Amino acid sequence: MRRPKHGLTRESGLKLDRTPHNPTPPARLLDVTRLLRRAGRVWTGVDRVELAYLAELSAGPLPVWGLARTPFGYVLLDQDGLAGFHQRLIGSAEFSSPDMLSRLHRGMGDTARRALTDIRKLAVARCIPRGLPQMLTRHLPVGTAYLNTGHSNLSERVFKAVRAVPQARISVFVHDVIPIEFPQFQREGTVGVFEQKMRRVQQHADLIIYNSADTQMRTERVMSDWGPAPQGIVAHLGIVPQSPDRSALPEGLPPETPYFITVGTIEPRKNHALLLDVWERLGPDAPMLLICGSRGWNNEAVFKRLDALGADARVLEVSGLSDGALSALIEGAHALLFPSRAEGFGLPAVEALVLGTPVLCSNMATFREILADKANYVDDSATKLWEECIVDWSKKARITLRVRDFEAPTWVAHFKIALSFT
Structure with missing residues (x-):
């Protein structure tokens, strides 16, 4: 497929008869369900995208609202409430102690319970599921633009409720369609759920935002089996450089000898098995390999190999690092190794090049x-x-391998494209 002009935007040749594009909506409604559910965890790449949209929109000139699905229904935040939620997520303000209702919900960590408590406190309106259309039409202006950037809350109920707002427009960020293309890499029971989400996006969205032209091509190829795809634009993800913080590293890190690093959840798609094969062949003279990421799914053979590593092994599994600590390890590495079998964007590779790491x-x-x-x-x-x-x-000496002239994509450029269509 030919790349779009400047590598950033292209309108799909497959169009639907949807609400006319309004370049300056009276307000935007950002879905923050994913951030609510993942509060207190290490942010993933998708989390960071939703967080970037939250920061941009809550500080922007256009009125913005926030919507989240909770275990008890839905909450709606105005601009002040959304800004307050953002401050808590990034640590600029503290979460409240969890209230009684949040404590009753099982399966949530302490921070998630605190976030659930505060998002209800910050909300200007709340409703049970069947009351969502009425809540949105009561508060949101005609022509509101709904944005979902996190692959969460992509439900028939939400889409129909947004459509209840006259002239509303729906935009969805699709990060990848890997679960459909590579079902063998997914958790049991997740492929069908993801496909239903994408089918609803194909049916209801006015616009899909993609992180790469490759993601757009792959998504439209999948959706072509269901009907015409919505209009699509490509806006490469921005990068917020993380300041390396060696003081945040646990004892023994970084290694005193040269090392390589790989970053990502330990799941089959990331292809850690290839690196373990290489290090087994290299034996005791191998450089250190740091495998940074939490354990995922469908990867028992790799987990078994990691569990069998001895104290003198040249492979070290590391998890739970802060952004600053992880950046310090990436910056000090000989190189980032990324043998992934499928990616929508590949954020760790971009972040490594920003730090000068090959x-x-x-x-x-x-x-x-x-x-x-x-x-x-x-x-x-x-x-x-x-x-x-x-x-x-x-x-080779690490200094001779450094990358010095990589121009990373920026959020300024991303939002210049994305927000001109939403």
Whole structure:
């Protein structure tokens, strides 16, 4: 597929007869359900996108509202409430102690219960599920633009409730369609749920925002089996450089010897098995490999190999690091290794290049679109080539490998595109 002009925007050739585009809506409604549910956890790439939208819209000149699905129904926040919720999420303000209602909900961590307590306190309106259309029409102006950026709350109920607001417009951020393309990598029972979400997006959205032209191509190919895809635009994700904080690292990190690093949830799609194969072949003379990420799903063979590592192993599993600590490890590494089998964007690779750390990654269209000639590409199954490159780099001084002229995409550029259509 030919890349869009400037690599940023393209309108799909498949169009639906939907509400006419209004470039300056009277207000926006941002869905923050994902951030509410993930409060207190380490932010994922998708979390960071929703957080960036929250920061941008809550500080912007256009009126903005927030919507969240809670275990008890829905809450609606005005601009002040949304700003207050944002301050709590980023640590600029403290969450309240969890109230009785939040304590009754099982399966939530303490911070999530606190967030649930505060989002109800900050709300200007609350409702049980069947009352959502009435709540939205009572508070939101005609022509409100609804934005969902987190793959959460993409329900028939929400879409129909938003449509109850006259001339409302629905925009959805699609990060990838990997669960549909690669079902073998997913948790049991999640593929069908994800497909139903994407079917609802295809049916109800006026606009889909994509993080890459490759994601757009793949999504429209999937949706073509269901009917015409909504209008689509591409806006590369922005990067907020994290200041490396070595003081936040646990004892023993970073290693005293040269090391390589890989970042991401330990699940089959990330292809940690390839790296473990390389390190087994290299033996005791291998450089250190830091595997940074929490354990995921469907990866028992890799977990077993990690559990069998001895104290003198050249592979170290690390999880639960702060952003600053992780950035410190990435900055000090010989290289970031990213043998992933599928990605929508590949945020760790971009963040590594921003820090000057070279990247060795899979040879896929998404990486080539975002990283261009600043990364090194190897097929995700070519174990021997990975080994040769790693050995070669490990013999070189780290300073000679540094990347010095990578121009990272910015949130300013992203929002200039995305918000001109939503």
